[in-house]
Amino acid sequence: MPLLAGPRFMIRTWHVSTVTDAARARIATARLATAHGVSAVDRARLVGALTAQLRQCLTKGGVWRLSVETTAAPSGDGGRIDVEVAPEKRPAGDLRPPWRTTVVCPENSGADGDGHVADDPASLAEALFCADEDAAVLLERLDEQERLVAFHREELHQTNQGVLALHAELDAAGRAQRELFAAEQRAREEAEHARGRLTFLADASTALTSSLNHDAIVRLLPALLVPRYARPGSVDVWLFDEEGDDRHGGGPRPAAAVLAARRGRPQYAADHPGGLPGVDDQPPSALDPARPLLCIPLLTRRAPLGVLTLSPSGERWDPDDAIMLIELARRASIAIENAKRFEHNRDIAETLQRALLTDLPTTPGLRLAARYLPATRGMNVGGDWYDAFRQPDGSLITVMGDVTGHGLHAAVMMSQLRTALRAYAVDGGTPGRLLTQLHTFLHHLQPDLYATAVIARFHPEEPTLTWAAAGHPPPVLRTPDGRVRTLDAKPGAMLGIPLRQEIGDHTVPLPPGSTLALYTDGLVERRAQGIDPGIQRLASALADFGPAELDTDLEGSADRLLHPLLHDSEHDDDVCLLLCHTHSGAAGVPGQPGPLSSGRGV
Structure with missing residues (x-):
């Protein structure tokens, strides 16, 4: 098989002891570099570095050896030039390495040359001009690099100016953003303070007006x-x-x-x-x-x-x-x-209310106890009233009424109804007849005002009770045996409505020891439950009394009756209660005088 060809080596050596020797060696090295295709810039660098080293050698004196080794690749694709300068005779103890440099040859021309330089002036001048040409090429390259550097410097300067402008814009945007954030924070704080003031003002106003x-x-x-x-x-x-x-x-x-x-x-x-x-x-x-x-x-x-x-x-x-x-x-x-x-x-x-409260009359065999509690909210004055008075025949009329509304207007109308009823009762009319007359009176006097009422009549010679109602809660009657009944026979409509009506009378037995409770809706009616459960509670509370309690202490019985019905200390409507108790002893005998207890509460 064929052998692979290796690289070719060639070494040339010059001895330098004078300036002329140095010039010849320098020129020979430059020519070898040119022959091996070294560029003008690299040749100028090589020659410049070699010249500086030879100058130092001449300054030191003695004989110096310049060795140039050229290496060519077998394929002709270039090589390298290794240059070394060392003393001919190295002094003992001098361990310093010789000066070396290497130049890469991009291509190999194939003309190795022997590196001989003639001594005639023409050869030296030619070598000098060649060196100047390389210097000119180097300077031209340097000019190009300087122009390129200047261009890039200007480009960098413009870029820096843009970066500085961008930084300035970013700083301005950052300041603007911080100012906007601070303004937003201030606006939030002011809005929070304003909300706090409005909330305080609303809460304080509610507290003041309550x-x-x-x-x-x-x-x-x-x-x-x-x-x-x-x-x-x-x-x-x-x-x-x-x-x-x-x-x-x-x-x-x-x-x-x-x-x-x-x-x-x-x-x-x-x-x-x-x-x-x-x-x-x-x-x-x-x-x-x-x-x-x-x-x-x-x-x-x-x-x-x-x-x-x-x-x-x-x-x-x-x-x-x-x-x-x-x-x-x-x-x-x-x-x-x-x-x-x-x-x-x-x-x-x-x-006005105190002036209109009735002093209950004394009647043989009959005890009366009344309680009036104004509403805990509002004017504390309403249209609830009770009354008790005698008729010419000796009968006792008891009345419980309620005018719609509250305040002075309701109190004045209640006073007028009370006066009108007493005037009508002088003629000795029955409870139904009296309510019919009141209905006509109220309808003509105040067409837009209404009232409810119940009238009960006790006759000293009759063991019966005659009563009539007009839109009012039914009376509750407790008999001596403890049984309680609601007198809810057909009542009349409210007084004053635009309707012609004749209100009828109702009669029930009234044995001695019986108790009749007349009341207004404020005692029994609750918004969430209506009125019927309250009437049942009143009947149950009245049934719980013993006969002796009602006989001996009707006033205390009235208080004890109110307590379970008014467990809440606040009520929106007036409360009116009138207890009528026929004595179970000798006082129950018609015509025989007996003790009478009457009372009222505000």
Whole structure:
């Protein structure tokens, strides 16, 4: 088989001791590089490095050996040139390596040459020009690189400018985003504070308007304001009476409070301007100069009620807090005015109600006990009433009635019905006849007002009970044997409805020891259950009494009867109860006098 050809080697050596020797060796090396296809740039680098090394050798003196080894690949695809400079005779102990460099040959021209350089000037000049050409090529390449570097430098500069501009834009966007975030946070906080103020104002308004006692409203204001909007112990409510004088406490008042009462505008007294909208700034109070005061008049449509004075829980108030406090004072003024008006009307109504309550008459053999409980909500005055009076024939008429509605109007109509009934009863009419006359009277007097009523008549010479009802809850009768029945025979319709009606009478036996209970719907009716379960509870409670209890203590029996029926202390309607008890002893004998107990409750 054929042998593979290996690389070809050639070594050339020059001895250098003078400048001429160095020049010839330099020129020979350059020619070998050219012959082996080394580029002008690499030749210039090789020659420059070799020249610097030979200069050092000449400076040191002595004889130096320059060896150039050329290696050619067998395929002709290039090779390399290894250059070495070393002293001809190395001194003893000199361990320094010789100078070496290598140049890669991209291609092999095949012209190895012997590296001989003639001594004539023409050869040296030619070698010098060749070296200058290589330097020119190198310089041209350097110029190209410089232009390329300048281009890239400008490009990098433009890129840097763009990056700087982008950073500036990012910084500006970041600042804008941070500002927007801060503004959003402030808006959220302001919205939260506004929501808190509105919630506080709504809750405080509900608390103020839930009471109809103006003293309770005045006591409630400090509890609402401290400590969120006012310093503890700083809230003062100065109320005037009808003539404008001080009602709540004497002593000196801050000048700002007096100005607020006179001018009808809020005043701020402090050693610094308050900056509060709608509030006048005043000097600090002489009573307490170190404490800022906000004095808000309690205004109504007719006249000022007083002045609300308070100090901030912190250094000062936020303007929005001041606006909220002024609005709260306005609502407190309305609540106090409404409470005072309600109290005034209630006093009038209660005076009228007390005047209309009947003193129960004394009748032989019959005991009466009455209870009246006004509604716990509202005016405490309604249209419920009871009455008891004698007819000319000696009979006793007992009445239980209820006019629709509450307040003064219902009380006045109840009074008119009571008076009309007594006038009609003078003629000795029966219960049904009396109710028929009341129906006609009410229909013509007040077409839009209605009433219910029940009338029971006791005759001293008859052991019977005659009764009639018009839209009213049925009477409950307890007989001496403890049995209880509801007198629910066919009643008439409500009094005053646009309907012509003749209300009939009903009669039941009434043995001695019997008890009749007349009542209004406020005693037995509940919204969630209706009226029938309440009537059953009344009948059961009445059946639980023993005969001796009703005989000996009818008043206490009335109280004990109310207690299980009114287990809730609050009721929306008036409650009226009238117990009529025929004595089971000698008092039950017609015409024989006996003890009588009568009572009423408000």
